[in-house]
Amino acid sequence: MATPEQPHVVLGHPVRRKEDIRFIQGRGRYLDDLVLPRMAYMALVRSPYAHARIRSIRTDAAKAIPGVLAVITGEDLEELGLAWMPTLAGDKQMVLAVGKVLFQYQEVAAVVAETRETAMDGVHAVEVDYEPLPVVVDPFKALEPDAPILREDREQKTNHIWHWEVGDREATEEALRRSDVVIREHIKFQRVHPAPLEPCGCIADFDRVTGRLTLYVTSQAPHAYRTLLALVAKLPEHMIRVISPDIGGGFGNKVAVYPGYVCAIVASIMLGRPVKWVETRTENLTSTSFARDYHMTVELGATRDGKVTALRVKTLADHGAFDASANPSRFPAGLFSICTGSYDFPVAFAEVDAAYTNKAPGGISYRCSFRVTEASYLIERAMDILADELGIDPAELRRRNFIPPEKFPYRSALGWTYDSGNYVAALDRALQLIGYEELRREQEERRRRGELMGIGISSYTEIVGAGPSHTFDIAGLKMFDSCELRVHPTGKILARFGTRHQGQGHETTYAQIVAHELGVSVEDVLVEEGDTDTAPYGLGTYASRSTPTAGAAAAMCARRIREKARKIAAHLLEAAEEDVVWEEGRFVVRGVPGKSVTFPQVAFAAYTNPPPGMEPGLEAVYYYDPPNLTFPFGTYVCVVDIDKGTGQVKVRRFVGVDDCGTVINPMIVEGQIHGGLTEGFAIAFMQEIAYDENGNCLSSNFTEYLIPTAVETPRWELDRTVTPSPHHPLGAKGVGESANVGSPAAFVNAVVDALSHLGVRHIDMPITPWKIWRILREHGITE
Amino acid sequence: MPARKGKRTAGAPRRAAPRKAAVAVQPAARHRIQVTVNGRPYEAEVEARTLLVYFLRDMLGLTGTHVGCDTTSCGACTILLNGEPVKSCTMFAVQADGAEILTVEGLARDGELHPLQKAFWEEHGLQCGFCTPGMLMTAYAFLNENPRPSEEEIRVALSGNLCRCTGYMNIVKAVQRAAQEMAAR
Numbered sequence: 001m002a003t004p005e006q007p008h009v010v011l012g013h014p015v016r017r018k019e020d021i022r023f024i025q026g027r028g029r030y031l032d033d034l035v036l037p038r039m040a041y042m043a044l045v046r047s048p049y050a051h052a053r054i055r056s057i058r059t060d061a062a063k064a065i066p067g068v069l070a071v072i073t074g075e076d077l078e079e080l081g082l083a084w085m086p087t088l089a090g091d092k093q094m095v096l097a098v099g100k101v102l103f104q105y106q107e108v109a110a111v112v113a114e115t116r117e118t119a120m121d122g123v124h125a126v127e128v129d130y131e132p133l134p135v136v137v138d139p140f141k142a143l144e145p146d147a148p149i150l151r152e153d154r155e156q157k158t159n160h161i162w163h164w165e166v167g168d169r170e171a172t173e174e175a176l177r178r179s180d181v182v183i184r185e186h187i188k189f190q191r192v193h194p195a196p197l198e199p200c201g202c203i204a205d206f207d208r209v210t211g212r213l214t215l216y217v218t219s220q221a222p223h224a225y226r227t228l229l230a231l232v233a234k235l236p237e238h239m240i241r242v243i244s245p246d247i248g249g250g251f252g253n254k255v256a257v258y259p260g261y262v263c264a265i266v267a268s269i270m271l272g273r274p275v276k277w278v279e280t281r282t283e284n285l286t287s288t289s290f291a292r293d294y295h296m297t298v299e300l301g302a303t304r305d306g307k308v309t310a311l312r313v314k315t316l317a318d319h320g321a322f323d324a325s326a327n328p329s330r331f332p333a334g335l336f337s338i339c340t341g342s343y344d345f346p347v348a349f350a351e352v353d354a355a356y357t358n359k360a361p362g363g364i365s366y367r368c369s370f371r372v373t374e375a376s377y378l379i380e381r382a383m384d385i386l387a388d389e390l391g392i393d394p395a396e397l398r399r400r401n402f403i404p405p406e407k408f409p410y411r412s413a414l415g416w417t418y419d420s421g422n423y424v425a426a427l428d429r430a431l432q433l434i435g436y437e438e439l440r441r442e443q444e445e446r447r448r449r450g451e452l453m454g455i456g457i458s459s460y461t462e463i464v465g466a467g468p469s470h471t472f473d474i475a476g477l478k479m480f481d482s483c484e485l486r487v488h489p490t491g492k493i494l495a496r497f498g499t500r501h502q503g504q505g506h507e508t509t510y511a512q513i514v515a516h517e518l519g520v521s522v523e524d525v526l527v528e529e530g531d532t533d534t535a536p537y538g539l540g541t542y543a544s545r546s547t548p549t550a551g552a553a554a555a556m557c558a559r560r561i562r563e564k565a566r567k568i569a570a571h572l573l574e575a576a577e578e579d580v581v582w583e584e585g586r587f588v589v590r591g592v593p594g595k596s597v598t599f600p601q602v603a604f605a606a607y608t609n610p611p612p613g614m615e616p617g618l619e620a621v622y623y624y625d626p627p628n629l630t631f632p633f634g635t636y637v638c639v640v641d642i643d644k645g646t647g648q649v650k651v652r653r654f655v656g657v658d659d660c661g662t663v664i665n666p667m668i669v670e671g672q673i674h675g676g677l678t679e680g681f682a683i684a685f686m687q688e689i690a691y692d693e694n695g696n697c698l699s700s701n702f703t704e705y706l707i708p709t710a711v712e713t714p715r716w717e718l719d720r721t722v723t724p725s726p727h728h729p730l731g732a733k734g735v736g737e738s739a740n741v742g743s744p745a746a747f748v749n750a751v752v753d754a755l756s757h758l759g760v761r762h763i764d765m766p767i768t769p770w771k772i773w774r775i776l777r778e779h780g781i782t783e
Numbered sequence: 784m785p786a787r788k789g790k791r792t793a794g795a796p797r798r799a800a801p802r803k804a805a806v807a808v809q810p811a812a813r814h815r816i817q818v819t820v821n822g823r824p825y826e827a828e829v830e831a832r833t834l835l836v837y838f839l840r841d842m843l844g845l846t847g848t849h850v851g852c853d854t855t856s857c858g859a860c861t862i863l864l865n866g867e868p869v870k871s872c873t874m875f876a877v878q879a880d881g882a883e884i885l886t887v888e889g890l891a892r893d894g895e896l897h898p899l900q901k902a903f904w905e906e907h908g909l910q911c912g913f914c915t916p917g918m919l920m921t922a923y924a925f926l927n928e929n930p931r932p933s934e935e936e937i938r939v940a941l942s943g944n945l946c947r948c949t950g951y952m953n954i955v956k957a958v959q960r961a962a963q964e965m966a967a968r
Contacts, residue, residue: 701853709938
């Protein structure tokens with residue numbers, strides 16, 4: 001392995017990933033790879049209608065099929081008090097439809113059988129008689145007075161879910177009124193889907209003899225699942241074990257608890273057998289957590305010379321049939337109030353209203369720390385529109401409004417305390433790498449020749465690492481995270497965490513942190529996650545929180561170990577404890593050159609020769625409650641050429657300069673950025689979970705919901721600046737989502753920039769060739 | 784993606800004196816098939832509708848071949864059938880009767896990783912690992928046919944395999960690196 005020779009300088013090195021050795025040989029253990037004795041299979045009957053009353057469900061024919069073991073309906077669950085389950089957003093969601101269905105592909109019945117194929121036979125044999133009802137797919141129409149009420153189960157007879165606002169409404173209004181210039185634009189962030197390559201699934205294994213439930217499940221947050229299951233299913237928590245095996249990508253899709261999991265648990269308890277349920281790709285895209293569907297109106301006020309005076313945002317959020325977003329409790333719109341971005345705005349106001357429609361439930365955060373992508377896209381788009389209005393270069397407008405480096409820690413107009421940043425440095429580096437001035441000259445020339453070329457900038461700021469317990473909880477659970485270290489007598493280390501990786505490389509980066517802190521090599525640290533019986537309690541992996549929370553816990557836990565180790569070292573070195581110091585990966589006696597012990601020597605002594613009176617052993621647990629969030633940032637610059645004949649946009653170049661604070665493994669950081677940029681590219685140019693007016697989902701597989709291939713995906717050119725977080729023990733900030741958050745605006749800004757001389761000011765994503773082609777025709781442009 | 788014909792390469796590694804493996808027989812099974820997987824012959828009875836990928840995964844226990852989309856879009860289920868890359872989620876097991884199959888489990892030989900496997904590791908060509916077996920199998924067949932490919936040719940060759948994590952750059956680098964190493968041998 002490419003481990004440096006001196007173990008204590010392991011931090012910041014591109015250590016090859018420890019987890020890869022099993023994945024490259026097909027030895028990963030993903031959910032569907034697991035097979036238990038006497039395991040049965042489950043498949044779900046789903047609604048073909050987006051809104052319909054259920055007149056009857058006939059299950060006899062299905063039950064008569066040889067090999068079908070059980071058919072479960074909403075009525076069966078009602079008897080158990082499980083027909084509905086709470087969502088993480090404080091709403092409730094039908095597990096299996098009772099009385100009516102509210103979106104196409106909603107779960108209606110569960111069929112359990114001896115084989116996968118027989119379960120599907122059973123699904124086809126269940127007869128459901130539906131009476132179609134009027135469908136609402138547009139959230140604005142959902143709020144009109146004559147709209148049909150979708151959620152008859154609620155006391156409030158309206159499709160309005162909640163209103164949330166932040167900032168100073170009056171002062172913002174006043175500032176806008178006094179501004180030289182005000183721009184206003186409707187900006188839609190379309191409905192998209194995380195679509196990890198591995199679909200969701202579970203095996204519920206209820207042991208009738210021991211009374212214990214083991215749930216193997218594709219979960220980004222296994223401990224939270226255990227507690228929620230205990231609360232919802234009224235099972236004693238110590239009798240539940242949640243195991244999250246290798247996960248084939250999550251991106252936020254594997255945070256929520258889905259109806260299929262509850263059905264599999266019920267089926268396993270009924271049958272006394274393990275029950276496996278793995279969704280199809282269609283089920284994944286049409287019924288599990290979507291993201292965005294934010295309909296935003298932005299207003300920016302400014303002086304003539306380009307100093308922003310106020311920001312006002314009004315948003316309508318479409319949550320589908322149930323509010324199944326996964327936000328911290330106090331934040332129904334997530335951390336959308338980061339919408340002031342990288343800028344020093346004197347005043348701002350944002351409000352969000354949420355609505356029900358006959359679409360799949362959710363509103364989760366897809367590769368994004370709770371609605372931060374929406375916020376970042378909004379402000380970075382708005383800054384370009386303002387630049388266009390004022391006739392100021394978009395880079396220059398950003399420069400004039402950036403929070404200056406000396407103002408950190410910075411308190412934003414909407415209440416966040418930014419930890420650290422140097423925005424102008426990242427912008428300058430990105431512009432230099434791409435050759436901005438030269439590109440602007442080229443653009444001018446091309447325009448004269450009638451060619452369409454655009455340059456787009458996005459200087460994003462994220463807010464990640466949720467979060468401090470005084471503000472952040474999910475369903476009451478504080479959002480700390482944890483690390484447990486067990487040092488074996490030979491100095492090898494087992495490290496366990498409350499997070500669960502889905503490709504982020506925790507088995508390597510956490511090992512690097514522990515190795516760095518304890519002066520051992522990366523190979524000497526084995527990282528384990530995903531089993532609630534063995535891992536310390538934690539809130540899981542999403543919102544770029546692993547490094548800010550569990551990574552910090554790893555460092556703090558190792559330091560706790562080192563403190564005890566120092567006492568043992570003093571005993572071994574026959575020195576006073578205060579004279580023993582940790583230097584370059586070993587304990588030395590101050591002022592006595594050559595007198596030292598290594599960490600493994602100390603570990604051995606902890607079990608074989610502990611100091612008199614000291615508790616033997618060398619283990620520790622650390623629960624890390626972050627003092628603040630972290631604020632990664634960066635600048636992306638994109639260059640596009642547009643084909644006038646086809647409307648096809650070609651990304652010619654894309655430069656990304658990210659700053660995620662201290663870098664633990666640069667290879668992994670770059671990989672995360674490559675992936676995030678590719679997902680941002682897909683959202684900008686090809687993806688939307690679309691519905692027709694009858695609520696039919698038009699994006700139900702990968703031939704309709706497009707994933708970019710190696711051919712379309714641009715080549716990414718990356719660099720970074722390093723501005724450590726002042727409050728994280730290693731100065732790290734988190735990086736998994738930055739590129740997905742920051743890049744959509746860069747792509748769209750580039751396309752709009754290419755067309756701005758025609759008067760085009762905004763185009764909603766996805767920017768398909770058809771959309772561009774129509775715009776070009778409207779402006780009389782042909783090849 | 785252009786159709787690739789090329790020579791039929793020996794898909795399966797040869798091993799001395801292969802043994803016949805017994806496979807559990809389903810009561811509803813109706814067709815007897817014989818296949819050689821990773822150099823080892825198997826005989827089994829399968830239902831006509833059993834998909835090749837589930838035959839490999841559920842009946843032979845070769846779970847390295849994954850199912851990601853069910854519609855031949857993502858390529859996570861790519862295997863080599865008589866040396867040609869095939870998406871095994873949309874092919875019936877009975878159609879593979881008599882075929883030689885190579886799966887990701889058959890790439891490493893005698894405990895030594897294939898240069899492609901090593902290169903994916905070295906170049907950080909994987910993150911969650913779910914697409915990796917399919918990527919490796921497609922790349923394996925491609926390099927057999929085109930041992931000195933350009934970057935563009937690699938991208939076209941891999942365009943039937945989707946990855947959600949890496950953005951492909953490091954996968955392309957890995958295939959280039961493996962090509963160089965294999966050429967140097």
